[in-house]
Amino acid sequence: MKNLSDKDKSNDGATPLLQRGAGGEVRIGIINVSDRASKGIYEDLPGKAIVSTLNEYIMxxxxxxxxxVPDEQHLIEQMMIEMADIKNCCLIITSGGTGPALxxxxxxxTEAVCTKMLPGFGEQMRRESLKYVSTAILSRQTAGIRNETLIVNLPGKPKAIRQCLDxxxxxxxxxxxxxxxxxxxxRSEVIQIFRPA
Amino acid sequence: MKNLSDKDKSNDGATPLLQRGAGGEVRIGIINVSDRASKGIYEDLPGKAIVSTLNEYIMxxxxxxxxxVPDEQHLIEQMMIEMADIKNCCLIITSGGTGPALxxxxxxxTEAVCTKMLPGFGEQMRRESLKYVSTAILSRQTAGIRNETLIVNLPGKPKAIRQCLDxxxxxxxxxxxxxxxxxxxxRSEVIQIFRPA
Amino acid sequence: MKNLSDKDKSNDGATPLLQRGAGGEVRIGIINVSDRASKGIYEDLPGKAIVSTLNEYIMxxxxxxxxxVPDEQHLIEQMMIEMADIKNCCLIITSGGTGPALxxxxxxxTEAVCTKMLPGFGEQMRRESLKYVSTAILSRQTAGIRNETLIVNLPGKPKAIRQCLDxxxxxxxxxxxxxxxxxxxxRSEVIQIFRPA
Incomplete structure (x- = not known):
């Protein structure tokens, strides 16, 4: 494990850690939130866009x-909880369901299952999307942490997904x-990640 | 009605829709929040600035x-609810009462009456106002949705109102x-609105 | 007292004001939040950085x-309340404890003790820090008001403290x-503060 800045990172026994940590496997949850895709009316393009982007990024x-899953809050929450607590995903990425519609x-x-919110993600994604469309301010995308799992909302359109992930x-x-x-x-030739010294 | 992206927009009978939709009339609520204007001490310049700006924008x-209304939370809420639920406004614009004072x-x-918040509006208005004054970060302006009504907070100064609306x-x-x-x-020569294809 | 815009600033007897106002003394609370500094394992560099920066700014x-104080929510809250309500600080600045870790x-x-939140501070600090590190979006720094005291969160690293305060x-x-x-x-040669006319 790396030196994690000025913090005591001991788990205090509160959450069971199943094979987490630097040596563990990288497991990522992808949830496409869409009434129509969940009924098979639409092809699941957003989910495929996320997977192919992660394949490009991750070595x-x-x-x-x-x-x-359909746009039902309790079903989305249930899937997030399962992926975080049982499947042990370190990261969950959602697509869709972030606009102003009913x-x-x-x-x-996301907010309901998270223990901490990270407003900087939504700010950054909206600022990025504003370079392309002035309706970016309608997006309510956010990110948060459930215990030791990061959850990030992306938009539903494949092109916007790539812009936001980048x-x-x-x-x-x-x-x-x-x-x-x-x-x-x-892969540094695809994405420049940053870790403070 | 237009194709509204990957969503089922049926109302499910939850909210009665009185003449809403593409063919309905455009009704907009304007609320000037100010202790002094409500007592007649000040002229209602912010409200007039909003009306004249909307007249320029809308064809x-x-x-x-x-x-x-005075700076009393329950009176502001009551007026928002009346304009949204009874008067059937699709949009409510407030001016004033967004600073840090008591x-x-x-x-x-706004947050109390809304079912959804849209943080991108506040971010965008503060970023815009920061071009003119460094005290823009003190503004707590936000926007949200009450059922099918969009509510947007603007500042109280006429010049800042136009900057934020633009x-x-x-x-x-x-x-x-x-x-x-x-x-x-x-009117596209006055304001460039955007509707995704 | 200066003309405070379109507001009735009378205190209404709700909060006792001990020597506040334009003629009162400037008392500022500084809280370094850190498990290790509170145990004496680390030198308190963040606190010193805040004090020396304020000495440069303030005439x-x-x-x-x-x-x-250690990273314990109730101890941080207790210190904020003491500095605001008893010590009568007009401003409290914290350093550290704003990241995503447990x-x-x-x-x-901060949110627990505040009566109003000021999201513009966090937005502005993250935007500033993004000029230097892409991990700035992980910061959850915020600011808010407890009655008549402004509370602002800064990061824990001395260099980032100065960037955010500026x-x-x-x-x-x-x-x-x-x-x-x-x-x-x-001192205008050090920091350009702004008061609207």
Whole structure:
């Protein structure tokens, strides 16, 4: 484990850690939140866009937990909890359900299951999307931490997914270090991640 | 009604829709929050600035609901609820009461009546105001949605009102589309609104 | 007292004001939140960095209240309450405990004791820090108001402390004016503070 700055990182027995830490495997949960994709009306393009982007970024193996769920808050929460607490994912990435419409509830689900919110992710993704569309301010994307799992909301459109991931992923491996997760190495020619000295 | 992206927009009978939708009339609520204006000590310049700016932006007719209320949270909430639920406004714009002082409670009233918050509006307005004054970070302006009504807080100074409206209005007509509201058309030589394809 | 814009600033007897106001003394609380510094394992560099920066900024005398506390939410809250309510500080500045790790709880303590949050401070500090490190989005720094005391979270690293203070301090003296606090004058050759006309 790396020196994790001015903090006592002992787990205090509060949460069972199943094979977490620098030597553990990298397991990432991907949840496509969409009424239509969950019914098979739409092809799951957002989920595929996330997987192919992570394959480009991450050096070495990583395992995926994968789900398509409708825009129902309790179902989204249930899947996040399962991926975080049982499947032991260090990172969960959602797509879709972050707009202002009645059935957009992904940020609400995220906030409900998280123990800490990270407002900087939403700020950064909206700022990035504003370079392309002035409706970026309608996005309610956020990120938070459930115990030792980072949860990040992405938009539903594949092109916007890549723009947002490029904007926030540089900070994700170090965040997972701070949460006692596996050490993620990335291809520097694809994405410049950063770990403070 | 337009194709509203990957969502089921059916109302499920939860909220009665009185003449909403693409064919409905554009009704906008304007609330000037100010102790002094509500007592007649000050002229209501902020409210007038909002009306004249909307007249410049919007093509075609729109109806206004108009109120001046003191900086009392329950009175602001009551007026927002009336304009949203009874008067059927698709948009409510407030001015004033967003600073750090004891009696500034407009954001609290907004959050109390809204079912969803849209943090991107406050971020964008503060970023815009920071171009002019470093005290812009003191503003707590926010925006949110009450059922199918968008509520946006503006500052109290007429000049700052125009700067903030210019910064966020491009996203407002599309937001109202997503909330099943009327289709608002704007003068492109005055304001460049955006609707994703 | 200065003209405080369109607001009735009378205290209404709700909070006892002990020598506050334009003629009062400038008392500032500094809280270094750190498990290791509180045990004496680390030297308190963050606290010293804050004091020396404020000495550079502020013209004339100011008094400090000073504390080093471990990363325990209730101890941080207790110290903030003491400095605000009993020691009568117009401003409290914390360092450390704002990251995503399990024991980082300074923002939670701040939110728990504050009556109003000021999201613009966190936005501005993260935007500033992003010029240097892409992990700035992991910071959860915030600011808020407890009655008539402004509380601002800074990061724990001395270099980042100066960057963040330079970014937000220009708005702080005017904020304290609005909270009926003492009139703080600064050295314009060091920091350009701003008070709207």
């Amino acid at each position: 070495g193996d990583w395992e995926q937990e994968y789900a398509i 059935r957009d509830v992904t940020p609400e689900a 904007a926030v992923f540089p900070a994700i491996p170090y965040c997972i270090d701070l949460l006692n997760g596996p050490f993620i190495e990335c | 075609g007719d729109w109806e206004q609901e108009y109120a001046i 009696r500034d409670v407009t954001p609290e009233a 910064a966020v209005f491009p996203a407002i007509p599309y937001c109202i589309d997503l909330l099943n509201g009327p289709f608002i058309e704007c | 004339g005398d100011w008094e400090q209240e000073y504390a080093i 024991r980082d709880v300074t923002p939670e303590a 970014a937000v301090f220009p708005a702080i003296p005017y904020c304290i004016d609005l909270l009926n606090g003492p009139f703080i004058e600064c």
